[in-house]
Amino acid sequence: xxxxxxxxxxxxxxxxxxxxxxxxxxxxxxxxxxxxxxxxxxxxxxxxxxxxxxxxxxxxxxxxxxxxxxxxxxxxxxxxxxxxxxxxxxxxxxxxxxxxxxxxxxxxxxxxxxxxxxxxxxxxxxxxxxxxxxxxxxxxxxxxxxxxxxxxxxxxxxxxxxxxxxxxxxxxxxxxxxxxxxxxxxxxxxxxxxxxxxxxxxxxxxxxxxxxxxxxxxxxxxxxxxxxxxxxxxxxxxxxxxxxxxxxxxxxxxxxxxxxxxxxxxxxxxxxxxxxxxxxxxxxxxxxxxxxxxxxxxxxxxxxxxxxxxxxxxxxxxxxxxxxxxxxxxxxxxxxxxxxxxxxxxxx
Ligand SMILES: [Zn+2]
Numbered sequence: 001x002x003x004x005x006x007x008x009x010x011x012x013x014x015x016x017x018x019x020x021x022x023x024x025x026x027x028x029x030x031x032x033x034x035x036x037x038x039x040x041x042x043x044x045x046x047x048x049x050x051x052x053x054x055x056x057x058x059x060x061x062x063x064x065x066x067x068x069x070x071x072x073x074x075x076x077x078x079x080x081x082x083x084x085x086x087x088x089x090x091x092x093x094x095x096x097x098x099x100x101x102x103x104x105x106x107x108x109x110x111x112x113x114x115x116x117x118x119x120x121x122x123x124x125x126x127x128x129x130x131x132x133x134x135x136x137x138x139x140x141x142x143x144x145x146x147x148x149x150x151x152x153x154x155x156x157x158x159x160x161x162x163x164x165x166x167x168x169x170x171x172x173x174x175x176x177x178x179x180x181x182x183x184x185x186x187x188x189x190x191x192x193x194x195x196x197x198x199x200x201x202x203x204x205x206x207x208x209x210x211x212x213x214x215x216x217x218x219x220x221x222x223x224x225x226x227x228x229x230x231x232x233x234x235x236x237x238x239x240x241x242x243x244x245x246x247x248x249x250x251x252x253x254x255x256x257x258x259x260x261x262x263x264x265x266x267x268x269x270x271x272x273x274x275x276x277x278x279x280x281x282x283x284x285x286x287x288x289x290x291x292x293x294x295x296x297x298x299x300x301x302x303x304x305x306x307x308x309x310x311x312x313x314x315x316x317x318x319x320x321x322x323x324x325x326x327x328x329x330x331x332x333x334x335x336x337x338x339x340x341x342x343x344x345x346x347x348x
Contacts, residue, residue: 004302004303004306004311004313004316005303006299006300006303009096009299009300009302009303009316010094010095010096010299011096011344012096012299012302012316012317012320013096013098013320013336013337013340013341013344014095014096014097014098014298014299014302014320014323015097015098015099015100015285015320015323015324015326015327015333015336015337016092016097016099016100016101016287016288016298016323017100017101017203017226017249017251017285017287017323017326017327017328018101018103018203018228018229018251018253018287018288018289019088019100019101019102019103019287019288019289019291020102020103020104020143020174020289020290021084021085021088021102021103021104021123022068022071022072022075022104022105022108022109023067023068023071023289023290023291023292023293024088024091024288024290024291024292025071025074025084025087025088025292026087026091026292027050027054027292029074029083029084029087030049030050030053030070030071030074030292031046031047031048031049031050033074033080034048034049034070034074035049037073037074037076039070039073039074040052040070049070050292052066052067052069052070053067053070053071053292053293054067054292054293054294054295055067055259055260055293055294058258058259058260058261058262058263059262060260060261060262061208061209061260061261064259064260064293065260065293067290067292067293071292072108072109072111073111075108075109076109076110076111076112076114077112077114078114078118078122081109081119081122081123081126082122082123082125082126083126085102085122085123085126085127085130086126086129086130088102088291089127089130089131089134089136089138090130090133090134091291091297092134092136092138092298093134093135093136095297095298095299096298096299097136097298098135098136098137098336098337098339098340099136099137099138099323099324099327099332099333099336099337100136100137100138100139101138101139101140101141101169101170101327101328101329102123102127102138102139102140102141103140103141103142103143103172103174104123104140104142104143105142105143105144105145105156105174105175106119106120106123106142106156106159107119107145107152107155107156108145115159116155116156116159117159117162117163120140120142120159120160120163120166120168121163121166123140123166124140124163124166124167124168125166127139127140127167128167135336135339136336137329137332137333137335137336138167139167139168139169139170139328139329139332140163140166140167140168140169141168141169141170141171141172141203141328142156142157142159142160142163142168142170142171142172143156143171143172143173143174143175144156144157144171144172144173144174144188144191145173145174145175145176146173146174146175146176146177146178146179146180147175147176147178147179148175150184150187150188150191153188153191154191156171157171157191157194157195160195160200161194161195161198161199161200164198164199164200168200169200169201169328169329170195170200170201170202170203170225170328171192171195171200171201171202171203172202172203172204172205172228173188173192173204173205173206173218173222174205174228175205177209177210177214185217185221188221188222189221189222189223192221192222192223192224193223196223201225201226201328202222202223202224202225202226203224203225203226203227203228203251203328204218204222204224204227204228205228205229206218206224206227206228206229206230207227207229207230207231207232207233208228208229208231208232208257208260209231209260209261210232211232211235212232212233212235212236212239214232215227215230215232215233215236215239215243216236216239219243219246219248224248225248225249225326225328226248226249226250226251226326227243227248227249227250227251228251228253229250229251229252229253229256229257230243230250230251230252230277231252231257231272231273232273233250233273233277233282234273234276234277234280240277240280240282241280243282244280244281244282244283247283248282248283249283249284249285249322249325249326250277250282250283250284250285251285251287251326252274252277252284252285252286252287253286253287253288253289254269254272254274254286254301254304254305254308255269255288255289255294255296255301255304256287256288256289256290256293256294256296257272258272259293259294268308269304269305269308270308270309272308274305274309275308275309278309278311278315283322283325283326284319284322285319285320285322285323285326286298286301286302286305286319286323287301288301302316302319302320305319324336324337
């Protein structure tokens with residue numbers, strides 16, 4: 001096995017498809033903005049805000065997601081949204097990510113009077129400027145949320161359709177999995193059908209802390225092009241075989257799962273089902289999910305997964321290829337890859 005070093009992985013052109021904008025702020029920005037908006041006291045010790053964001057013990061998904069209670073109040077103005085978007089794209093470029101899809105639920109950024117359209121336009125404009133400055137291609141995904149009434153999600157979908165000119169290429173379903181009654185599923189199935197008819201792609205968080213039946217619902221009812229996490233997929237061999245056969249791209253987030261699962265659920269990273277998914281021939285790509293929560297970047301994500309599963313450089317390259325193959329904007333992903341390869345060749 002060829003050693004896959006951090007430096008080599010950083011230079012390797014990568015695509016990141018599963019990345020939450022609102023979970024991926026720089027630590028220094030979290031500290032600064034948390035004081036500015038009063039989430040922590042002005043004289044709180046340095047690190048006080050990130051101490052409530054970074055996941056440092058494995059106590060389950062609900063506790064891990066409490067960090068968003070600190071992060072979301074920091075993303076309620078155009079200025080803050082633009083800044084965080086710019087910084088994330090800069091960080092992606094430094095991480096060797098040349099194509100990325102940033103996801104967030106824009107309705108969660110309307111607490112101080114912004115409209116959903118304004119949120120999408122602000123992030124889209126900042127992303128386009130950062131793209132021009134860094135060369136990293138960026139598109140947006142709008143998240144519909146679990147745990148809310150379908151009527152709460154409907155305006156998010158409508159705004160996403162209106163804002164395709166701001167770089168929105170798809171919709172996601174994220175958030176709490178409780179309370180998804182048959183009527184709720186029916187209502188969202190209709191929304192995802194409308195999304196697809198309008199030209200948007202669909203990805204769905206499914207099987208992260210749920211049985212494989214959630215992945216079945218995502219594929220059959222929500223018409224998902226890709227599946228986010230798919231952690232429980234290996235528990236259903238028939239469904240796994242179907243996913244492999246249909247060449248569905250799986251947005252795996254192993255270190256996120258490591259931190260959001262208890263030690264009983266996932267003893268160590270090498271026990272993560274991504275190994276079984278790869279063995280079965282599934283189209284897996286790697287992702288960080290929420291960089292503020294997990295303290296990761298994509299280069300190190302590739303390294304720890306390569307180490308945990310003994311992947312060689314050919315297998316790592318296959319994982320990165322799946323990231324590009326799963327892109328919801330194939331033209332931009334291809335252009336990003338072409339430019340990156342050209343630069344590698346120029347630098348000898
Ligand atoms: Zn996610």
